[in-house]
Amino acid sequence: MSRFFRAGESDSDDTESDYSEELTASESEDHSDSDSDGSSSDDDQPGRKAPQGRLFGVGSDDSDSDEDVVRVVRSAKDKRFEEIEMAVNAMANGQKINDWVSVQNEFDRANKALQKAAGIIAQTSVPKFYIKAVAEVEKAIAGALEKEKSASKKMNASNAKALNSMKQKVKKNNRVYEKEIQEYEKDPENYDVEEEVVEVKPKTKKPKKVILSESEGEEEDGEPVDDGFTPVGAGGKTVEFTQDNLFKKLREVIDARGKKNTNREEQVRILERLLVVANTPYQKIRVLLNLISAQFDFAVGLSGYMNIPLWKNAEKYLNSLLTILESNPDYVVKENAPEEDDDEKDRAPENGQTVFIQGSIVAFVDRLDDEFTKSLQNIDPHTTDYVERLKDEVGLYAVIVRSSAYFEKLELTDAICRTTMRRLEHLYFKPEVVILAVENATSALLPTSIAKPIEDSSNLIHDLCVFLYKNANSLQRTRAMLCHIYHHALHNRFFVARDMLLMSHLQETIHQADITTQILHNRTMVQLGLCAFREGMIKEAQTCLQDISGTGRVKELLAQGLQAQRYGAVSPEQEKLERQRQLPFHMHINLELLECVYLTCSMLLEIPAMAAAGSNPDGRKRVISKPFRRMLDYNSRQVFSGPPENTRDHIMGAAKALAGGEWQKSIELINAIKIWELMPLADKIKEMLGRKMQEEGLRTYLFANASYYSSVGLEQLAKMFELPLATVVSIVSKMVWNEELSASIDQVSNVVVLHHVEATRLQSLALAFAEKAAGFVEGNEKLLESKTPQQGERPKKGPNANKDQASGKQQQQRTMGPRGHRGGRNQFNNGLGNSVRGGRK
Incomplete structure (x- = not known):
């Protein structure tokens, strides 16, 4: 039987006594000899346990041996922190070789160890080497992502997946330690010096004595003034100021x-x-x-x-x-x-x-x-x-x-203009109540010689802008003008704001200004459109909002967010600049409200225009708002339309109802939009929209059904749309005057007499022939352009060159005449027009 099993069968008391005797004997001899003797004695004496030695923590009773053994007793804090530090070091090694899978694993291990040490950290603080590690790993991730974008050879899938996962984890993790990371960023090199000094524990070097200066000594109660210390220079001398x-x-x-x-x-x-x-x-x-x-x-x-x-x-x-x-x-x-x-x-x-x-x-x-x-x-x-x-x-x-x-x-003067511009940019977008509150709070902080009471915000904005108009440079004058217009539009002074914008001619030169000024111009135009809408001027509002809301890049144009770019269309530097130009949240214009106003104005203009066009293809091509037409076409193609869920659904449903003559339903859908509550005097806005719906419903009805009536009673129209008779007469008269409706008003019988003008059979055939001939000429011109070499194009060489040139000349003679005069389509159209009009000589 082996020695291992024999040791297990012996009595425990005998084993311990034999082992202590053997260990005492081995320590009394030389170390080299004791090892060999101990091994031989083990073989000779069965039932004895093999000696374990000092590595296993078993010591003799001799006092001399206890003095030789150095026992290190570590606290729970040291054990936990050592585990975190090992994970942090392994994480740093993974970053060096770009192994993000191992970095991710070590990061998770460090966080688990940090959770285990939560009780210790609550009493002290988060270890600084951990803060340094997570701050550096975030920078390393940003650098790795930039390299990955520009690198020709991409990293493998698992490594890339781990890198993206680490980006999210570190971002979420570092929010918890934001203050500690800011402290680290102030002085990265000396951030964890104190911890390193504690861990090294120099043996012989003594710390320098800190000497108190006479001016900053202790007070009577023994507590130091200004921390009780002064800087100590070389040689332990105090540095006095x-x-x-x-x-x-x-x-x-x-x-x-x-x-x-x-x-x-x-x-x-x-x-x-x-x-x-x-x-x-x-x-x-x-x-x-x-x-x-x-x-x-x-x-x-x-x-x-x-x-x-x-x-x-x-x-x-x-x-x-x-x-x-x-x-x-x-x-x-x-x-x-x-x-x-x-x-x-x-x-x-x-x-x-x-x-x-x-x-x-x-x-x-x-x-x-x-x-x-x-x-x-x-x-x-x-x-x-x-x-x-x-x-x-x-x-x-x-x-x-x-x-x-x-x-x-x-x-x-220059410094006054710069500070005045700063002051204006803090005020122009605020309502009057907020401006007065800011001015009153500021007066309490200023000396009495400077504080001035402000009673009217408009006068304050006017004074600031007039000073800049007279003394500032061109850029500051432009920005002051835009701020002034914005302030007028915000306070419902539409005509004043519009006249200032038109007289300044900023629309002609704004494309030459810097990007921040262009953003301010876009904000001013949007606010002007919202002001026109609040005043009930639908066409003016749609015109002001068309250039911004019709592009689909509203966030970017107003500097209220970044547009999602595909395939890295924007460089990191450009994206960084765009982020720096973003406006703070309290300066934002509500984009949902802006879209609602734009689509509502487009509906009130597009639905009557579509009804007036009817089946005329040329009329259908005249589009007032492309985004609205696109949404309406998409909504019309839906097999099943459920109840409206958002702002767009409400407006599309209202547009369909208005086109079908159901103006009551259209008003209900528009009033159900909750975003109107964000506008001041929301009840008046809804009342104005209801009146506009009735008027545009009347116009749409006349355009769509004029071909079915010979005359329509004005009183009947007023009753159908619940409008005053004078309003109905005014709307119909305006339609007749603008040649939108072929009709006349009989004031005696109080009816609208509709005139039906139908094309004769010859006119219809002539128009059809003209369309086919125009298509034929256009096809010939396209064929000629494909066969004729363009300017700067080299002629063909080879055996088929003469054949191709001959065929090209024949085609040219067929389409352009024997002399090769271009413009055959225009000549044909002129001749065709003369023949239709009967004026050909």
């Missing part, structure tokens, strides 16, 4: 700006300490100018916009700067201020002279406004975060108004 070295330290920060491996957070902390030390206006202005710039230097990161706390800090420091400049008019910040030879000394106004400091406040205002817009573009508009972010607009608007007032004192 005083009046003497303020400009020197400021110069060091300015020189380090933009360089690689610069700790931006540390630079901001230094500037904040310098701001505390500064006590003269010049020093504070210099420090604040650099401090505001430092806030904008932070990396945007994965979110696509500036971090909101940093944005608020920049706004706070900009307000502080404006406060100092307003209280010290002898100091002026200008872009073109002359540079000083010695900028490391304090400057004060002498003999009433102004001290000019180089800087650009208007650039700060522009950047602050742009970052605010970017944040609104990237935040989900259906969450409370968007509403919270939108509340910051009042503070931003106050900064714009305050800076504009400062520029007015300095008479800086």
Whole structure:
């Protein structure tokens, strides 16, 4: 029997005693000899268990051996974090070799380990190496997708599937750790330095002593002021900030700006300490100018916009700067201020002279406004975060108004125009109630010398636009005009807005403007069309909306979304630019309401036109709205039409009912559309639409049934369509005057006498012959074009060349005459027309 089974049969007490005796004996001898002796003794003594040694955790009772063994006791946190770190490292290796299947597996393993450590993480925080890994893997996925688009050789199916799956997983996962990822993006290189220091645990190197400065020591109760610490330089010396070295330290920060491996957070902390030390206006202005710039230097990161706390800090420091400049008019910040030879000394106004400091406040205002817009573009508009972010607009608007007032004192026309344009773009799309609320809230934030009460929003918009008309450049004047027209249209002043648009001649030159101005023009035209619709001018509304709604690219033209592109028609750079041009959600025009208005106007114009055309093919070719005709044709071809479910179904059903003379049913279907509730005074809109349906129903009825009547009573028409008699007379008279209806009105008997004009037999045959002859001539011309060589085409060579040329000449003589004069079709048509009219000589 083998030694293994013999050991199992022996008594446990004997085994343990024998094993301890053997282990004690082996440790008393040399290690090399003890191994060989132990193995031989095992063979000689059956029933004894083989020694396991120290690797199996069994130690002797000797105290000397306990001192030699180093026991490492790891906590649950270390075990869990080590498991996560192993998965993260394996994930990084998979990224290097572009193996996304293994990356996906390791990513899932890391997340499972993270869930197991949820209790530990709740007490501490998410490990930084995990945050770094998920941030880097998102960048790696974006890079891999771009390479895949441009690569000639595609990756295999499983790898591509794993890559797409990882894109969705990482995007969903990183939303949970958005704040941590933003912290990582601020300084990726030094993000996890603290954890690395803890893990390495140097043996002999002692940490430097942190020395408290006298000014920032402990208070009486023992708690430190300003964290109780000051920066420590080389050699353990404290770095003190005083009046003497303020400009020197400021110069060091300015020189380090933009360089690689610069700790931006540390630079901001230094500037904040310098701001505390500064006590003269010049020093504070210099420090604040650099401090505001430092806030904008932070990396945007994965979110696509500036971090909101940093944005608020920049706004706070900009307000502080404006406060100092307003209280010290002898100091002026200008872009073109002359540079000083010695900028490391304090400057004060002498003999009433102004001290000019180089800087650009208007650039700060522009950047602050742009970052605010970017944040609104990237935040989900259906969450409370968007509403919270939108509340910051009042503070931003106050900064714009305050800076504009400062520029007015300095008479800086260009800066005033830029801030006025910014102010106008924050107001033009808002209703009057909202504008007044914003102005009142802003007045509470501004100094009393700047705050002005606003009673009428129209006068405010008018004053801002008139100033830009007089002083701004061409682009700003164009944008101001469009904003002014938009504001008039929003407040139902259609004729004022229309006259301004026509007098400005913007339609002729708008294609030469930049894309953002073209988008503003499209928004203005849409708002003008909606204004005309609210005023009951259906034809004008359809004309304004035709160029935008008839294209099928409404989202793209209004910058309210991206159109789905097929086969990569748009490059990533172009798509990025289009995303940057998207408008924030609170500026959007409701696209469903826009489509409903456009289709309703098209219905009221198309249905009478189709009835007037009848069976005439030429009349059928005159299309007012192609999208409406397309939808109507598609709906008419349906075998079974169920009850209407959306806006289009309601309008198509109303169009069919109106064409059939059922104007009551048409009104019911139109009024059932719920989107009308989004318009102001919805009841008046529905009442106006009902009246228009009655009038267009009357016109449609006369066009469709005129051939069946010799005369129709006006009172009967008024009773059928529930219209006043005067309205019916007016509509019929207008149709007769415009030669839409061949009829006359007998005022004595109060009837409409319809005139039937039918073509004679000869006229009908002549028209049929003319159509066939025209088709024959067109076919001959197509055949001639295919046989005759075009200009620049080389003549054929070879044995069949002469034969082909001869046949071409014969064909030319048959169709163009012996002299080869072109225009045979026109001559034929002229002759045919003369013969039909009987005027041929």
